[in-house]
Structures are given as C-alpha cells and as structure tokens.
Amino acid sequence: MSSSTSSPSIAILDDYGGIASKHFQSIPGLKVDSFPETLNPASDDGLQALANRLKPYTIISTMRERTPFPSNLQSQLPNLKLLLTTGVRNASLDIPTATSRGTVIAGTTGAKPGHPDHSAKESTQAPPPPGYDSTTQHTWALILSLCSRIPQDDAALKSNPGAWQSGFSLALGGKTLGLCGLGKLGANAGRIGAQAFGMNVIAWSENLTQEKADAAAETAGLPRGTFKAVSKAELFQNADVISLHYVLSPRSRGIVGNEELAMMKPTSVLVNSSRGPLIEEQALLNALQQGVIRGAALDVWWQEPLSADSPWRRYKGKGELVMSPHMGYVNEGKSGAQFVAFFFC
Numbered sequence: 001m002s003s004s005t006s007s008p009s010i011a012i013l014d015d016y017g018g019i020a021s022k023h024f025q026s027i028p029g030l031k032v033d034s035f036p037e038t039l040n041p042a043s044d045d046g047l048q049a050l051a052n053r054l055k056p057y058t059i060i061s062t063m064r065e066r067t068p069f070p071s072n073l074q075s076q077l078p079n080l081k082l083l084l085t086t087g088v089r090n091a092s093l094d095i096p097t098a099t100s101r102g103t104v105i106a107g108t109t110g111a112k113p114g115h116p117d118h119s120a121k122e123s124t125q126a127p128p129p130p131g132y133d134s135t136t137q138h139t140w141a142l143i144l145s146l147c148s149r150i151p152q153d154d155a156a157l158k159s160n161p162g163a164w165q166s167g168f169s170l171a172l173g174g175k176t177l178g179l180c181g182l183g184k185l186g187a188n189a190g191r192i193g194a195q196a197f198g199m200n201v202i203a204w205s206e207n208l209t210q211e212k213a214d215a216a217a218e219t220a221g222l223p224r225g226t227f228k229a230v231s232k233a234e235l236f237q238n239a240d241v242i243s244l245h246y247v248l249s250p251r252s253r254g255i256v257g258n259e260e261l262a263m264m265k266p267t268s269v270l271v272n273s274s275r276g277p278l279i280e281e282q283a284l285l286n287a288l289q290q291g292v293i294r295g296a297a298l299d300v301w302w303q304e305p306l307s308a309d310s311p312w313r314r315y316k317g318k319g320e321l322v323m324s325p326h327m328g329y330v331n332e333g334k335s336g337a338q339f340v341a342f343f344f345c
Contacts, residue, residue, distance in 0.1 A: 007029050007030070007031060008029070008030055008031070008058045008059055008081075009030070009031035009032075009033070009056060009057050009058055009059065010024055010030060010031070010032050010033070010057060010058070010059040010060065010061060011033050011034075011035060011053070011054055011057040011059070011060050011061070012024065012032065012033065012034040012035065012061045013035055013038070013060065013061065013062045013063065013066065013067050014035075014036065014038050014062065014063040014066035014067055015034055015036055015061075015063060016036055016063075017330070018034075018036070020034070020061055021034050024061070030059075033057075035053060038066055038067060038304070038305060039053065039067065040067075040068075040303070041067070041068055041069075041070060041072070041073045042068070047072060047073060050067070050073060051073060051076035051077065054073075054077055054080070055076065055077060055078070055079065056079060057077075057079060057080065058079050058080065058081045058082065059080075059081065059082045059083075059084065060077075060080060060082075060083050060084065061084040061085075062083065062084065062085050062086075062090075063085075063086050064085055064086045064087040064090050064329065065090055065091065065092045066304065067092070068092035068093075069083065069092065069093045069094060069098075070094050070097075071094045071097040074094060074097045074098060074101060074103065075097070075101075080101075080103050081102075081103060081104065082103070082104045082105075082106065083098060083103055083104070083105045083106075084105075084106050084107075084108075085105065085106070085107045085108075086107070086108060087107055087108070087329070088107045088108070089107075090107065091247070091248070093105060131188060131191075131220070131221075133184070133185065133188060134328065134329065135185055135273055135328040135329060136185055136188040136189050136192065138273055138299060138324070138327055138328040139185075139189050139243060139271060139273040139299075139328065140189065140192055142271050142273060142297035142298075142299060142322055142324065143172075143241060143243070143269075143271055143297065145297065145322045146170075146269055146271070146295050146296070146297040146320060146322045147169060147170040147171075147172060147241070147269065148169045148170075149167055149168075149169050149320070151322050152166070152167070152320065153166070153167075170240070170267070170269070170294065172193075172197040172199060172240075172241070173197055173198050173199075174198055174199070174200070175197075175199055175200070175240035175241065176199065176200045176201075176202060176238055176239045176240050176241075177189075177190060177193040177194075177199040177200070177201050177202070177239065177240070177241050177243065178202050178203070178204070178235040178236070178238070178239025178240075178241065178242040178243070179201065179202070179203040179204070179227075179235075179242075179243055179245060180203075180204060180205065180235065180242065180243070180244045180245060180246050180255065180256070180278075181203075181205050181244065181245035181246040181247075181274070182203040182205060182208055182212070182213060182216050182227060182229075182245070183216075183245060183247075185245045185274075186203065186216075186243075186245030187216040187217070187219065187220045187227070188220065189243055189245060190203065190216075190217075190220070190226070190227055191220040191221070191222055193241075194222060194226050195222075199241075200228075201226060201227050201228065202227070202228045202229075202230045202234070202235055202238065202239060203216075203227050203228070203229055203230070203235070204229070204230055204231065204232045204234070204235040205246065206251070206252075208229045209229055210228070210229045212229070213227040213228065213229040214227070232260070233263060236260045236261075236263035236264050237263045237264075237265075239264075239265075239268060240265065240267065240268050240269070241268065241269055241271065242264070242268065242269070242270050242271065243271040243272075243273070244256070244270075244271065244272045244273070244274045244278050244279070245273075245274055246274050246275075246278055247274075247275075248274070248275035248277055248278060252278060253277050253278065254277065254278070254279070254280045255278055255279075256270070256278060256279040256280065256283075256284070257279075257280040257283045258280065258283045258286075258287075261283055261284065261287040261292060261293065262287075262292065264292070264293050265293075266291070266292065266293060266294065267294050268293055268294060269293065269294050269295045269296060269297065269320075270284070270293060270295075270296045270297075271296070271297045271298075272296070272297075272298050272299065272300055273299045273300060273328045274300060275300050276298075276300045276301040276302040276303075276304070277302055281302045284296060285311060285312075285315075285317075287319065288315070288317045288318070288319035288321060289315075289317030289318065289319070290317070290318060290319075291317070291318030291319050292319070293319055294319060294320060295319045295320030295321060295322070296319065296320075296321055296322075297321075297322040297323075297324075298312075298321070298322070298323055298324070299323075299324045299325075299326055299327060299328050300326055300328075301326070304326055305325065306325070
C-alpha cells in the first residue's frame with residue numbers, strides 16, 4: 001500500500017493494554033498515534049468526535065468490536081485506505097461500505113492448535129490443544145467465581161479482620177447447565193460442564209434441533225444425547241446455571257428480559273460472556289437488586305468501557321454479582337500475534 005501525497009499514518013484505537021504501538025513503530029516512515037480512550041459513534045457527539053480524531057489517518061488499527069465503524073463514520077474518513085482488526089470476525093465493521101469506498105480490511109488470528117505462538121516470551125510455549133478457546137476459559141472462571149463466592153470472600157478477608165465463611169457456595173455436581181446458543185463456544189462450555197462436573201446440559205437457540213445438538217456433542221468429543229435441545233421456557237425454568245453463547249443481532253437483542261428472568265429459579269445464576277445487549281439491562285439490574293435470582297457474572301456490557309457513573313459500578317443489591325471488563329478475548333499469549341504485517345512501497 002502506498003500514499004502518493006504524504007507518508008502513511010496509523011491511528012491505534014482502544015489498545016487498553018498498550019501492546020500495539022511497538023509493533024508498528026518499527027515500520028520505517030509510518031507515523032504512529034495511539035488513542036486508548038474509546039469514543040462511541042452511536043451518539044451524534046461521539047460520531048463527530050471520532051470522525052474528527054480519525055480524519056487525517058490513512059490506516060486505522062482497531063481492537064475487535066471496541067469501536068464500531070458504521071457507514072456514517074467511514075463516509076467522514078476521506079484518507080482511510082486500510083482498516084486493521086484483531087480477529088477474523090468483527091461484526092461492528094460495515095464491510096459493504098468499506099468495499100464501496102475501496103478501503104481494505106485485514107484481520108488476524110492468534111496461535112492455531114498445533115502451532116506455537118511465536119509472539120510469546122518463551123519460544124518453547126506449547127500450542128493450544130484442539131478445541132481450546134480463551135473465551136470458554138473465562139466463562140468458566142466467571143461461573144466458578146460466582147458459584148464459589150471467591151470475589152466476595154477475597155474482598156471480605158482483605159477488608160475485615162473478623163470475616164470468615166459468610167455464605168454458602170453453590171455445588172455444581174449434578175446440577176443443570178443451560179446454554180443459550182450451542183455453537184463452538186457453547187458446545188465447549190457444555191463439554192466442560194458435562195465432563196468436569198457431571199452436569200446435565202440443556203440448550204436452546206432459535207433454530208436448534210436435537211439432531212443439531214447431537215452433532216455439536218459429537219464435534220466436542222461427547223456421546224450423542226449429552227446435550228438436550230429444549231424450548232426457551234424449559235431452559236430458563238430448569239437450569240441452575242444459564243450461560244449465554246449467542247451472536248448479537250437485531251433478532252437476538254434482548255433475548256433475556258423480564259419474562260425470562262422471572263422464569264428462573266431463585267437459586268440459579270446467569271452468566272454472559274457474549275454480548276451485553278443480549279440481556280435487557282434494566283431488567284437484569286432489577287432482578288439482581290430484588291434477589292429474583294441468586295446472582296449473575298458478566299464480562300460484557302451495554303456500554304464499553306463502563307462509564308464512571310454506571311449503576312453496575314456501585315451495585316449493592318440482594319443478588320450476587322461478579323464483574324470483569326470484557327476479558328474473554330484478552331490474554332497475554334494472544335496479544336503479540338494479533339497485528340497484521342504489511343509493507344509500504
């Protein structure tokens with residue numbers, strides 16, 4: 001890629017970990033600027049501020065789905081020639097608009113199963129095993145943290161000299177795991193629930209059949225029948241742990257609302273490592289504050305990063321809450337492999 005009028009310039013967006021700059025600064029003639037503060041183009045003010053920030057740049061490196069690039073933003077970026085994104089799928093990019101404007105979009109992958117991550121500090125690092133993904137690891141970290149009360153007890157022991165065994169954990173053995181979505185991530189989460197904890201695994205999605213559930217089980221290395229396809233109502237009424245593994249779309253937005261939360265057992269928990277807007281925010285906040293369900297563990301949010309005045313930052317309801325800042329896709333072993341190599345001539 002070349003620029004006939006000036007040296008190429010790159011804007012690095014939303015790099016909360018400060019990882020990307022060193023990879024680009026080694027490229028001769030490339031002007032590098034980093035903007036770790038996320039601006040959201042969903043509002044008119046945010047759109048204009050983001051357009052003004054990015055207008056001079058020929059290249060933009062964006063972290064997967066942190067800053068959306070809708071058509072009305074791209075149309076205000078006359079110099080943009082190359083848009084880089086971490087990951088191979090980024091639903092927040094308007095690809096048809098980029099294509100019509102002649103903007104190249106390039107994505108990357110991390111280490112593949114059977115292939116070491118050469119970006120890691122230790123060159124002898126073993127490759128991830130087949131089927132592994134960091135989002136499933138984080139999903140189970142959330143489930144275990146919530147059900148075993150680890151964040152609550154950790155905070156109590158550090159802040160109160162007299163604190164000790166202030167509640168009861170939720171034993172998972174033999175309980176029912178409900179999966180909203182049974183794609184790769186849902187099936188991986190279900191496999192762990194079945195194999196590690198002996199959980200009964202039920203699943204629902206809009207087009208899920210038992211035949212598809214059996215195929216997902218076989219792909220995960222499990223016997224047919226391990227995953228039981230059920231109706232949405234059956235899942236919310238019967239599951240002790242409900243975990244969301246759904247792609248966000250206009251049809252799936254708000255698939256968990258007041259009706260679904262009211263169906264849940266008062267002893268059950270809800271886990272979301274997919275996308276915040278799958279759940280109606282105020283409905284979940286009300287349910288937790290009133291103790292309608294035992295608790296929730298959330299890695300994804302309706303606005304990211306969480307605003308300083310977000311009610312989630314000051315939550316003190318009856319239900320238990322475990323929070324993490326969208327960490328399911330953020331891990332040290334991946335970071336160095338997430339940047340596209342490109343050349344200018």
